[in-house]
Amino acid sequence: MSTVFETKLTSLPLLHRGKVRENFSVGDDKMLIVASDRLSAFDVILDQPIPEKGMVLTQMAQFWFDILADVVPNHLTGIDPETVVSAAEAPQIKGRSMVVKKLKALPIEAVVRGYLIGSGWKDYQSTGAVCGIKLPSGMQMAAKLEEPIFTPATKAAMGEHDENIDFDTMSDVVGRDLAKQIREVSIALYTKASDYASRQGIIIADTKFEFGLDENGTLTLMDEVLTADSSRFWPADQYQVGISPPSYDKQFVRDYLESVPGWNKKAPAPVLPQDIIDKTAAKYRQAYEILTGRLWIG
Template sequence: MATGRLVGVKPLHSGKVRDLYQADDGLLLMVASDRISAFDHVLTPEIPDKGKILTQLSLWWFEQLADVVPNHLVAPGEDGRSMLCRPLRMVPVECVARGYLTGSGLAGYRRTGEVCGIALPPGLEDGSRLPEPIFTPTTKAPVGEHDEPMTYAQVADEVGEEVARELRRITLAVYERGARIARERGIVVADTKIELGWDDNGVLTLGDEVLTPDSSRFWPLEEWRPGRPQPSFDKQYVRDWLLSPASGWNPSSGEAPPPLPPEVVERTRQRYVEAYERLTGRSFSP
């Protein structure tokens, strides 16, 4: 298929980052753009080459995880940023695994001592490594709304106990494999989100992207220090800028975020490239 020209496909959906098309044979073409989102807003300008980095990194991870969970890939596109995929019936739950405490998990812990109903030891700080990775699912909110934390019991009520158990098992297995490989390459995977769906045979299958800077928090291992926000290889850098006085933006204002300055765009791109190169051992070539 000549994916660069989108021959024989029709548009189905345009998300915050990816555009989805349906091919004549029923397969799906997923194209990763250079768009970047934060706080439920798509930001401007785009991050050059981001879509290619996400796609190439997902393709690499699909190989590393092939014995852990099947994936939806049929063939990579010719343009470096697209994938021809099998359609899946997606699970109505965001599957998240955490090995370290930060972000919304940290906020929940500070309020209740728990994350998604899982009690954690006292005294943990921002960036603390958890005693063991935990499954912390969320709802799948409509575009523009926030995902809300779910307990395991709520997931079981939503999809049934047997499916909930498999979602937890697969999510933790993906995280543990990814975290081990990344740590060997000097990167801490603090948490990650994956998308799972059923294929035509009813098999739970990995879809969308996996273990990218958009779906995970990546920290440089050599700089990891609990008790503070961590340097990162992901879009946390963009979130931090938006929340800084330099942006002049208030997330609760209801207004759209300001454009990203050129230096924020370039530094974000550099972080994505470094994550790709550290993990894969390959040089990124646009």
């Protein structure tokens, strides 16, 4: 089983090494994105990788980019990633990389929520609203919202937490017209993806999108999209209001880490038992197979 904790490429200049992804320059206008098998939980990078996770994330994202291509342009170029690195380095990136357009990244996480869970549930419990959006009183954990809501967040620096913000604050950052466009596009993306996933027996409780602007100022979908790292996937047949449903995403790891006594959600993270690693890897693969209808072959 393929595992890559960190790529060691010398044929391309490194632009950025993030919590999971590593970006390398490919000429003036393109870059190579490689998804490692690192796992970040509570914005802390765990020391143990999840085998094949980066491959699952990349191939899941490519699946969704195809489905959602009519909603908004995306950053894919169609170039085979293995042609932009040396032959010796190709095995490191095989199945876990994309060659994409370089964009002016927007400093916003475009979060869409269809269900009341996670930080949205905590916000609602204390304020009766999520990111300034007032919700009906008396709602329970994991309740389905009447309509999906757009709840942006700031992009945090490495080791820091993203911060939920309201729409007006986002408008101050990117401008009101662009903020409105991002909100409209994000909800359209979530709605189309959610409708598709429901036919496969999966609820997309929430997700986050990232956008950039191309050289013409066109809003463009970038980074990952609707993966188990950026979304909460719930099996529809096990969903019920009032509890945190079982999931196909890294919530499984979050739940384990929160059960570890004394951990303050700062590095270093607790060591994951092997069975947690194995079950997490299986959940990523299972989500891929159910959503795409394809057998995972790595």
